[in-house]
Amino acid sequence: MPKREWDRAFAYFKKKMTSSRQAIMEVFEEEKKHLSAEEVYDSLKGKNQKVGIATVYRNLDLLTQMGILHRVYFGDGLEHYEITRKPIHHHHLVCNKCGSVIDYSELIEESEFISKLEQELNTRYNFKIESHQMYFYGLCKKCR
Amino acid sequence: MPKREWDRAFAYFKKKMTSSRQAIMEVFEEEKKHLSAEEVYDSLKGKNQKVGIATVYRNLDLLTQMGILHRVYFGDGLEHYEITRKPIHHHHLVCNKCGSVIDYSELIEESEFISKLEQELNTRYNFKIESHQMYFYGLCKKCR
DNA sequence: ATTACAAATGATAATCATTATCATTATCGC
DNA sequence: GCGATAATGATAATGATTATCATTTGTAAT
DSSP: OOHHHHHHHHHHTTOOOOHHHHHHHHHHHHHOSOEEHHHHHHHHHHTTOOOOHHHHHHHHHHHHHTTSEEEEEOSSSSEEEEEOOSSSOEEEEEETTTOOEEEEEOOHHHHHHHHHHHHHHHHHHTOEEEEEEEEEEEEOTTTO | OOHHHHHHHHHHTTOOOOHHHHHHHHHHHHHOSOEEHHHHHHHHHHTTOOOOHHHHHHHHHHHHHTTSEEEEEOSSSSEEEEEOOSSSOEEEEEETTTOOEEEEEOOHHHHHHHHHHHHHHHHHHTOEEEEEEEEEEEEOTTTO
């Protein structure tokens, strides 16, 4: 969260810290949700921060490569992004009817189980796992 | 797999069994992989089954709603489809470098764990879970 | 079988998210 | 502050998916 942290991260990746990038990160810190590129763009516009849509896309991509954000997909045709929090991940409950999404922080049992599972898969398939995503689909409170 | 099964399924959903639909299902039975709409279209063309691309999309969608196929997304910008197998699901290992995907059948420990987890989430969030998807991202054998 | 009618299809235009282009502007190490 | 170079903005291009609509096909009833 502190600006100094971002500065260090950008320096490490040999990227410049620009006002657009800072503004985009602020949106995520305030909203703390999964946001689409368009939503980030609109949010910035609403705050009188004029950042072109192409720049939004470019930076969401960059921040994802840097590991600061990660991409999630709920099946509605657009990519969403959210802040990466380690070691606690966000898992998602997606409503098949209204499309609403509940983010929940991984339960402790889950972290432990998945950690063991990753080791197993690592040896079984010789695949070095770096991250995971889990989606549950069904009916939310309102739609069930 | 037997044609009779599809007939029953389509009758149940009050849908007609057409040659396109049958041809599409045959592609999935032969290839037994996650396929994009374009891949299904090409596969049919290769077999001299002329099915329009719009029809492919329409039917992939229909078959998904019917629960015969399900959609998976690997972050490459296009949706893929694969045959639904219950109670054993396919989970996926996606390579961050080359984009290749390994499908593996859920391990027994996984099924058991997820089943318990779903009950827990059901009561905790009052969300009726119908299915789940799990993706692991990392580096495959060749890229690690 | 034939008919009748709704559902399905094919060709293609339209849409919409994302990416590429390129001239202009801003950042940062010196 | 300067200069090299990365970043940005405006917008055109791309590519997957969806909508349109005239024609064809499947099916239930005759």
